Amino acid sequence: MKKLKYKVLGISRNPEESHRQASFLELFYDLCFVAAIAYGATELHHSLAEGHIVDGLISFVAVFFAVWWTWLNYTWYASAYDTDDIPFRIATLIQIIGALIIASGVKLAFKEFDFSIITIGYFVIRVSQIYLWIKSAYHDPERRGTSYRYAIGLALAMAGWVTMYFFNDWPLWAWLPMCLFELLVPFWAENKTPTPWHPHHMAERYGLFTIIVLGESIVAATQGLQLAINDTDINLVEFIPTICGGLLLLFSMWWIYFFKPSHPILEENKVPVLWGYGHFFIFASGTAVGAALVVAFEHVVHPDHLSDFQVGMFIGISVIIYLIMVWLLIWRHQIKSILLFGLTLFCALLIMVSLLTSYPVLCMGISTSLLVVFLELKERKGYWQNGTRRNTSE
Numbered sequence: 001m002k003k004l005k006y007k008v009l010g011i012s013r014n015p016e017e018s019h020r021q022a023s024f025l026e027l028f029y030d031l032c033f034v035a036a037i038a039y040g041a042t043e044l045h046h047s048l049a050e051g052h053i054v055d056g057l058i059s060f061v062a063v064f065f066a067v068w069w070t071w072l073n074y075t076w077y078a079s080a081y082d083t084d085d086i087p088f089r090i091a092t093l094i095q096i097i098g099a100l101i102i103a104s105g106v107k108l109a110f111k112e113f114d115f116s117i118i119t120i121g122y123f124v125i126r127v128s129q130i131y132l133w134i135k136s137a138y139h140d141p142e143r144r145g146t147s148y149r150y151a152i153g154l155a156l157a158m159a160g161w162v163t164m165y166f167f168n169d170w171p172l173w174a175w176l177p178m179c180l181f182e183l184l185v186p187f188w189a190e191n192k193t194p195t196p197w198h199p200h201h202m203a204e205r206y207g208l209f210t211i212i213v214l215g216e217s218i219v220a221a222t223q224g225l226q227l228a229i230n231d232t233d234i235n236l237v238e239f240i241p242t243i244c245g246g247l248l249l250l251f252s253m254w255w256i257y258f259f260k261p262s263h264p265i266l267e268e269n270k271v272p273v274l275w276g277y278g279h280f281f282i283f284a285s286g287t288a289v290g291a292a293l294v295v296a297f298e299h300v301v302h303p304d305h306l307s308d309f310q311v312g313m314f315i316g317i318s319v320i321i322y323l324i325m326v327w328l329l330i331w332r333h334q335i336k337s338i339l340l341f342g343l344t345l346f347c348a349l350l351i352m353v354s355l356l357t358s359y360p361v362l363c364m365g366i367s368t369s370l371l372v373v374f375l376e377l378k379e380r381k382g383y384w385q386n387g388t389r390r391n392t393s394e
Helices: 024-032 034-049 053-081 086-104 106-112 116-139 141-167 172-190 199-230 236-257 263-267 272-301 308-334 338-354 360-380
Strands: none
Touching: 024 034, 024 053, 024 086, 024 199, 034 053, 034 086, 034 106, 034 199, 034 272, 053 086, 053 106, 053 116, 053 172, 053 199, 053 272, 086 106, 086 116, 106 116, 116 141, 141 172, 172 272, 199 236, 199 263, 199 272, 236 272, 236 308, 236 360, 263 272, 263 308, 272 308, 308 338, 308 360, 338 360
16 A cells, blocks of 8 residues: 655656556546536526526636636646645645535526635635645746746736625626636746646546536436426427437537547647647536536427527537537647548538427437547548547546
């Protein structure tokens, strides 16, 4: 049994370490973010169902940014400096507490665009993150400047959010620049001396979070179906097209993301920031699909609240964003083929055409499934030769 290290290690990890995998603490950390994601999806569903589309989407993006950004900061730090000592474990658990506080403030953020509770959780997480960067600065002289830049940038950003907290005002004109400042901190810090994150480890971490998002969408859709059935005498048969279409969509989204691995892109250091930041749209759209599927199930029971076109649009736009971002961040770097780009656009077109049918969800599920089938047929024939196929059992 490995003895827990009491001594503060703080040294960086080897970016070429073999068989680097997510730790049990990282997996626990991810699962604790499920609550915030679930609450965000639930509130988005309520907003869409009640017709508060614009307000709901703005609140969802704002809330999801807070969840995603805290997860991203920890994940990239841990890839470079997870030494598994006691201070690191305690700092991680403190961040989990902050994540749970954020989850408890999601409803208030949606209802009144009030981020006071979320800011408190954010502050708890940010204190832990700043401590970890100072700890790394002390123990890693080579990248001391980078660590201090992170600590200073995170502290300044937190000062801005705390100022908004004390004024109890969250205007978009202030919120958007603050988010931009947050996004610029890693650019400034990494420009000094890049941190030694691990390509395989980062690809795995993002893949695991994608699974969490899609799994949460399945849970949300299942709960929505159950509530819809309990709320009506409608026969279960009426739900079959939406059930089949929803499952085909979510299964295809999983298959599409893991069709090609991400670690070769990161190993060549191709656009790591674009890859990391761009996943916001993959994670957010995957979550939005689950919320929209709940609306679709409710639409079967109460068809007068929204039109078939509106319900299909919620799902269709989310799936198209997901599909385009997977091509942009992963596929185009792995497969230099105009055919793949054309297939992506054609699938997006089929999804839009599905909105004109009586069963849009089912038609969308069939469209994405056909894309998966075509990809696999070409893969078996060796058509996508300049890409590495992932072994999903690893």
